[in-house]
Amino acid sequence: MIVIKSSLDSFREFYDAEVDGLVRHAALILRSDTDANDVVHDAFVAAYRRWSEINEPRPYLYRSVMNGCRNRYRSNNRERDAIRRIDTIHPADEHHVLWDVLAELPINERSAVVLRFYGGFSQAEIAEHLDCPQGSVGPWIRRALNRMKEQLDD
């Protein structure tokens, strides 16, 4: 009984420590608080069911959330278009240009950029979270930065 309680307590502690960061990362990638909360919630539900089997919950949850973001992003084409249209009403200062360019990036590049420049993760950690070869991360980020630079120069 004590073991079970301890396990559930550790889940709650982990949830409290990580939920904000996970939702924020997901929201920056998906550009929707609602979608981000859904994706993170689903990831935690899945993690809860396997909690006793998960040795490293943080990488597990990030990987699960990033995967959820990819799935949600791909199924929301219409919503994504609507968000773009809404975003264009903002004044075109440099911040908004960067934000708009971010919206145009392929999902892997966008996720890598958010994890690197918001989360401060290393390339190895990003590769782990995105479940991709480490060698892919650098080129994704470089391509994304080049596009942003081109847009700002225009």
Next chain:
Amino acid sequence: MTDLETQLASVLAERATGVVVTRDVDAVEREATIGRHAPRDRSTSRRRPLLAAAAFMAVVAGGAMVLDMQGGGSTASADWTPQVQSVSTTDRAAISEACAAELMALSSNNGINGTAEEVLGAIAAVDVRGGGGYVVYDSGLGCGAERADDGSFSVEYSVTGDKSTVLAQSLQQINSDVPAVQVLSVSSGVVGNERSYAMGVVSSEATAVVVSTRLGPVEATLAGQVWIAWWPASNALDDTVTATNDAGQTIAKASFSDLLPS
């Protein structure tokens, strides 16, 4: 860091500041537990035809009364007790409007033009539960909507298989004979809690449609020849739908897997 990288970090930090977490760990535990451990309770299933009938009557007669299965269904979970309750006409109208807009856009993208009435038909049933609802039209088209953070209703219509295929399939029903029982669409993981919706059509001979899920049997709301069902878990692709007649005899069965691309 270069200037660009610094700017980017600043933009992301600025945007992240306004992000609000809307869920909590209790909801996670509740949902994880319901989806996994809910035992089947056959004692409640006998009440379901009455509840479904009452709900359907309410939809047809009043317009403002709809079936609310907040956690509704026929399993034993305390969080999932069928009940009929009043839902504001404002919510109902907002859900219908959001769903109609989504389906009309989908129709237009598929080269189907006309007014909403021509394309969708009248509303056959509205099934509102918790923060969202599911609308089914005479045409056989169905759509789910959920309340977004800002109070508006956003549509999340993720259909198993291709939307266009489902749309075309649904529209064909308008001009063809309705089969004994058929699943037209399944959606899951809708905004909000993990959940699934299914809808389809059934012959006029049927008086009840029951969806077999991993949480136990769920009786669909029957509106004319359209049926809809909802349950609080995702991934029900292996489940079946059974239509029965007045005598309780099985008329036909259909499987959700029929919707999957071969």
